[in-house]
Amino acid sequence: xxxxxxxxxxxxxxxxxxxxxxxxxxxxxxxxxxxxxxxxxxxxxxxxxxxxxxxxxxxxxxxxxxxxxxxxxxxxxxxxxxxxxxxxxxxxxxxxxxxxxxxxxxxxxxxxxxxxxxxxxxxxxxxxxxxxxxxxxxxxxxxxxxxxxxxxxxxxxxxxxxxxxxxxxxxxxxxxxxxxxxxxxxxxxxxxxxxxxxxxxxxxxxxxxxxxxxxxx
Amino acid sequence: xxxxxxxxxxxxxxxxxxxxxxxxxxxxxxxxxxxxxxxxxxxxxxxxxxxxxxxxxxxxxxxxxxxxxxxxxxxxxxxxxxxxxxxxxxxxxxxxxxxxxxxxxxxxxxxxxxxxxxxxxxxxxxxxxxxxxxxxxxxxxxxxxxxxxxxxxxxxxxxxxxxxxxxxxxxxxxxxxxxxxxxxxxxxxxxxxxxxxxxxxxxxxxxxxxx
Numbered sequence: 145x146x147x148x149x150x151x152x153x154x155x156x157x158x159x160x161x162x163x164x165x166x167x168x169x170x171x172x173x174x175x176x177x178x179x180x181x182x183x184x185x186x187x188x189x190x191x192x193x194x195x196x197x198x199x200x201x202x203x204x205x206x207x208x209x210x211x212x213x214x215x216x217x218x219x220x221x222x223x224x225x226x227x228x229x230x231x232x233x234x235x236x237x238x239x240x241x242x243x244x245x246x247x248x249x250x251x252x253x254x255x256x257x258x259x260x261x262x263x264x265x266x267x268x269x270x271x272x273x274x275x276x277x278x279x280x281x282x283x284x285x286x287x288x289x290x291x292x293x294x295x296x297x298x299x300x301x302x303x304x305x306x307x308x309x310x311x312x313x314x315x316x317x318x319x320x321x322x323x324x325x326x327x328x329x330x331x332x333x334x335x336x337x338x339x340x341x342x343x344x345x346x347x348x349x350x351x352x353x354x355x356x357x358x359x360x361x
Numbered sequence: 362x363x364x365x366x367x368x369x370x371x372x373x374x375x376x377x378x379x380x381x382x383x384x385x386x387x388x389x390x391x392x393x394x395x396x397x398x399x400x401x402x403x404x405x406x407x408x409x410x411x412x413x414x415x416x417x418x419x420x421x422x423x424x425x426x427x428x429x430x431x432x433x434x435x436x437x438x439x440x441x442x443x444x445x446x447x448x449x450x451x452x453x454x455x456x457x458x459x460x461x462x463x464x465x466x467x468x469x470x471x472x473x474x475x476x477x478x479x480x481x482x483x484x485x486x487x488x489x490x491x492x493x494x495x496x497x498x499x500x501x502x503x504x505x506x507x508x509x510x511x512x513x514x515x516x517x518x519x520x521x522x523x524x525x526x527x528x529x530x531x532x533x534x535x536x537x538x539x540x541x542x543x544x545x546x547x548x549x550x551x552x553x554x555x556x557x558x559x560x561x562x563x564x565x566x567x568x569x570x571x572x
Contacts, residue, residue: 201551201552202554205551205554209551237556238554243556244556245554245556245557247495247499247500247557248501248502248503249502250500250502251502252502252503252506290500292499292556292557293556294498317500317502
């Protein structure tokens with residue numbers, strides 16, 4: 145089991161993901177520099193949080209054209225498991241692997257706090273070890289996490305069971321309290337909260353362990 | 362081979378008749394500077410390809426000469442006139458001085474600079490401004506905060522304020538239709554995210570297509 149962690153110029157949660165996967169769960173990780181094209185031997189890919197390419201233009205807009213992401217796109221289309229956390233979620237929406245877009249928080253504040261979320265795993269392979277309706281606590285850390293999508297498309301996503309994570313108390317104004325979203329096949333998950341920061345009991349709880357731990361089961 | 366300079370070129374640097382062909386490539390002050398600086402040191406002749414080059418390109422002068430270092434001789438030295446190579450810098454003490462006639466200056470073609478173009482040829486250049494605005498259905502908290510500040514400044518009655526981006530683009534393209542097509546692709550796929558933003562494209566300068 146090997147986990148690829150994409151590293152853009154400006155990523156800052158790549159090492160958090162490595163610590164959570166390797167240090168806490170014993171999953172081997174490999175950093176993928178943004179110019180890399182070789183994903184052989186990887187079982188899953190994480191696009192970590194941070195400020196890829198300085199978040200210039202829009203969050204994730206420039207990262208979308210990174211060579212590694214063309215390979216990640218093909219990897220996801222072959223059924224490979226892809227997880228986008230925070231900036232990674234923004235990249236996945238820009239890339240078109242997930243619908244919608246992430247915009248400036250309603251009150252313009254950068255939010256950095258633990259948040260309670262309701263899980264509805266549906267078909268999402270990353271969340272199979274969580275029960276439906278289970279409440280978990282993950283930290284959030286973002287300034288542009290307000291999920292935005294047209295109402296009819298949101299209804300469609302809800303009907304498909306793709307809205308897999310919702311805020312219990314919406315901190316940023318996301319439509320439908322959306323915190324995390326899966327694709328229809330369930331192999332791609334994007335979420336604004338940071339599960340990798342909830343893997344070590346000494347910092348921020350262990351609710352996120354089962355998310356990355358789903359790779360082992 | 363065209364003779365370039367004789368020993369009399371030093372000092373006032375008159376532009377000799379045989380230098381006239383170079384005037385299409387070098388601005389007179391540059392030529393005067395070279396003559397004044399190097400006088401007889403200018404190469405006896407420019408290699409023919411240098412004069413048959415693309416008229417849009419500039420000449421830059423490279424120097425080449427054998428190393429005269431007795432301590433640590435190297436094979437050959439060459440570099441840009443303005444910026445010697447590291448090896449040349451290493452041997453700077455022994456090789457100081459003006460170029461000698463046998464130390465050939467070699468004209469080298471570089472680039473196609475748009476600025477200070479001595480031939481005045483036109484290259485199609487299109488300017489455009491792309492305006493990116495949030496779609497009306499999307500909340501603009503930054504605009505709302507700015508609107509609140511407008512009231513604090515004492516400007517009342519600002520009922521709507523939304524913030525977008527203006528992106529100025531300059532683009533080389535063979536014709537206006539291609540330019541427009543490229544700019545539309547750019548706007549739709551990179552500059553704006555159609556999920557949350559609208560964009561409009563203004564081609565500012567179609568006159569660039571005249572070349």
